[in-house]
Amino acid sequence: MNAVPPVIFSGIQPTGRKHLGNYIGAIQQYVCGQDRGDPAIYCIVDLHATTVHYDPAELRDRVHDTTAILLAAGLDPERCVLFRQGDVAEHSELCWLLTSVTPLGALQRMHQFRDKSASQRELVSAGLLLYPVLQAADVLAYRAHEVPVGEDQREHLEIMRDIAERFNARFPLRRGTGEGRSGGDPGTGGDGLLVVPEHKIPTVGARVRDLQEPERKMSTTGGTEQGTVLLLDEPATIRRKFKRAVTDSDDPPVLRRGDDKPGVTNLIDILAVMRGATPAAIEQELASARGYGDLKVAVGEAVVAELAPLQERYRAIRADTQGLEDVLAAGADKARAIARVTLADVREAMGVGPPRSPGG
Numbered sequence: 001m002n003a004v005p006p007v008i009f010s011g012i013q014p015t016g017r018k019h020l021g022n023y024i025g026a027i028q029q030y031v032c033g034q035d036r037g038d039p040a041i042y043c044i045v046d047l048h049a050t051t052v053h054y055d056p057a058e059l060r061d062r063v064h065d066t067t068a069i070l071l072a073a074g075l076d077p078e079r080c081v082l083f084r085q086g087d088v089a090e091h092s093e094l095c096w097l098l099t100s101v102t103p104l105g106a107l108q109r110m111h112q113f114r115d116k117s118a119s120q121r122e123l124v125s126a127g128l129l130l131y132p133v134l135q136a137a138d139v140l141a142y143r144a145h146e147v148p149v150g151e152d153q154r155e156h157l158e159i160m161r162d163i164a165e166r167f168n169a170r171f172p173l174r175r176g177t178g179e180g181r182s183g184g185d186p187g188t189g190g191d192g193l194l195v196v197p198e199h200k201i202p203t204v205g206a207r208v209r210d211l212q213e214p215e216r217k218m219s220t221t222g223g224t225e226q227g228t229v230l231l232l233d234e235p236a237t238i239r240r241k242f243k244r245a246v247t248d249s250d251d252p253p254v255l256r257r258g259d260d261k262p263g264v265t266n267l268i269d270i271l272a273v274m275r276g277a278t279p280a281a282i283e284q285e286l287a288s289a290r291g292y293g294d295l296k297v298a299v300g301e302a303v304v305a306e307l308a309p310l311q312e313r314y315r316a317i318r319a320d321t322q323g324l325e326d327v328l329a330a331g332a333d334k335a336r337a338i339a340r341v342t343l344a345d346v347r348e349a350m351g352v353g354p355p356r357s358p359g360g
C-alpha cells in the first residue's frame with residue numbers, strides 16, 4: 001500500500017465548448033482529486049491548441065472560458081494548482097529533451113495524428129506529430145503518479161509511460177554522485193529519474209457517446225451538433241438534445257445496458273453518474289418505465305439540475321477576466337517551482353548546460 005498521497009496531473013484543451021463527456025470523463029475526477037492529490041495539478045494546454053489551425057485573437061479568451069468552467073465546476077485554487085501551460089516554459093524545454101528518447105515511428109502511428117493530419121486542410125504541422133511528447137512533458141515535469149482522463153487518452157498515456165521508461169533506461173540515476181530525483185520520494189514508478197505515471201480512467205462515463213450517433217464518442221470536433229451536450233447549453237437545449245437522443249428500435253423497448261445497445265447504455269450511464277448511483281441501480285429503477293421516453297426525460301432533467309448551478313457560477317466568474325488572470329498567474333508560480341526541480345535533474349542527467357553546483 002502506498003500511504004503517500006499521489007501527485008495528480010491532468011490537462012485540458014482551452015475552449016468554451018466543453019461538453020458532458022469532458023465533465024464526466026475528466027472534470028469531475030479533477031474535483032475529487034484536489035483533496036486526494038499532493039498536489040493535484042490541472043493545466044489548460046494553450047500550447048497544444050496551436051498544433052492545429054487556430055485564431056490567435058481567440059486563444060486567450062478560450063483559456064479564460066475553460067478556467068472559468070473549471071472553477072465553476074468546483075476547482076479551488078487553494079486546494080489545487082490550476083495554470084496555463086504556456087506560462088511555464090519548462091514544459092516546452094522538457095518536450096524537446098524528451099524527443100531524444102521518442103521513436104518517430106511511434107508518433108506517426110498515433111491514431112490522433114493520423115486522424116487529425118488527414119482532416120487538416122491547410123498545414124499538417126510538426127507540432128501535431130509532437131503533440132504526445134508535449135503531453136508527456138506536461139505530466140513527467142511534475143513526476144505525477146496519477147493522470148485522470150477519459151478513455152480517448154489511453155494511447156497518449158501509453159506513449160507517455162513508454163517515453164518515461166526509455167528516458168530512465170537511457171539516463172539511469174548514478175548512485176553515490178548526489179545525482180538523482182530531487183524533491184522527496186514520489187512513492188511509485190521504480191527508481192528512475194522520471195516517474196512512470198498511471199492513467200485513471202473512470203469505470204462509468206469514460207467514453208460518453210454522441211446522443212445522435214452513439215457509436216461515436218461525444219466530441220466538439222468529431223461529433224454531431226445535436227448529439228453534443230455543451231456545459232454552457234441553455235436548459236431547454238439540453239432537454240431537447242436528450243429528448244431527441246437516438247436509442248434503438250427494440251419493440252417493446254428494453255431498458256438495459258449492453259454492447260448491442262450503445263444509445264440506451266449511454267443514457268443509463270449518464271443518469272447513473274448524475275445521480276451518484278450504479279448503472280445496475282438505474283436499470284432496476286427503470287424496470288417499470290413505459291419506454292425510452294421516460295429515460296430520456298429523466299436524464300435531461302438530471303443533467304439540467306447538475307449544470308444549472310455550474311452555469312450560474314460560470315457567468316459570475318467569467319465576467320472577471322483580471323481575476324482569472326490572477327488565478328492562472330498564481331498557479332503558474334506554484335507549477336514552475338515544481339517543474340524547475342525536475343528540469344534541473346533532467347538537464348544534469350542528459351549533460352545539457354553547465355554542471356550542477358554542489359548542493360544545487
Ligand code: TYM
Pocket residue numbers: 009010011012013014021022023024025026027045048134135138139147148149150151152153156205206207208209217218219
Ligand atoms: P481534451 O481537452 O480533448 O479533453 C479533456 C478531457 O476530457 C476527456 N474526454 C472525454 N471523456 C469521456 N467521454 C468523452 N466523450 C470525452 N471526450 C473527452 C478526455 O479524455 C480528457 O481527459 N490531449 C488532452 C489534453 C492534455 C492532457 C495532458 C491530458 C494535454 N496534456 C496531460 C492529460 C495529461 C486533450 O486534448 O484533452
